[in-house]
Amino acid sequence: NAGVTQTPKFQVLKTGQSMTLQCAQDMNHEYMSWYRQDPGMGLRLIHYSVGAGITDQGEVPNGYNVSRSTTEDFPLRLLSAAPSQTSVYFCASRPLDPNTGELFFGEGSRLTVL
């Protein structure tokens, strides 16, 4: 039972570098989302998608890009990493209707930007 798989689990970047956090789910969920978790701030929504080819911004989208070419994959791209993007990133998925199923989370990707 793979569920939601995130890679890498840990990453260290230098300021200005770019990278992609990968997220894949095998539950055929239409809805996928990315959150960042920071101490004292809780989880904040970065971007979300309600199906292939459809994405939208969450609460803190600046500095991040997403795309959704398939139902299974929802990568998060950092275009030019900044120390403020040091955080733990979580990908989550569920069926499109929030009343039909709970949100499933990946194990997280811990990113440090120096």
Place this chain on the structure above:
Amino acid sequence: KQEVTQIPAALSVPEGENLVLNCSFTDSAIYNLQWFRQDPGKGLTSLLLIQSSQREQTSGRLNASLDKSSGRSTLYIAASQPGDSATYLCAGTQSFQKLVFGTGTRLLVSP
């Protein structure tokens, strides 16, 4: 803007106690509410989902209630065990597609 508050921020109890975790939200127009558990260094695991037409949900020793009119939800844990030690988060679905999280209650159950 929806704000979700969880009280207390931390709680320490001896094994066997019944306990209540509180979650309050400022905008009663939430679609549904979920309670999650997070273990250190891990992702979130859904515990209970209270759908828009429901007022409570039960799973084993856990019971969650939702009162939209007062902007409150509670998670009741019966007969707590050391394995219940974790951070518990509540989250309300806003605008159908956006989940707004509280900052969590860190629970420690001592043997």
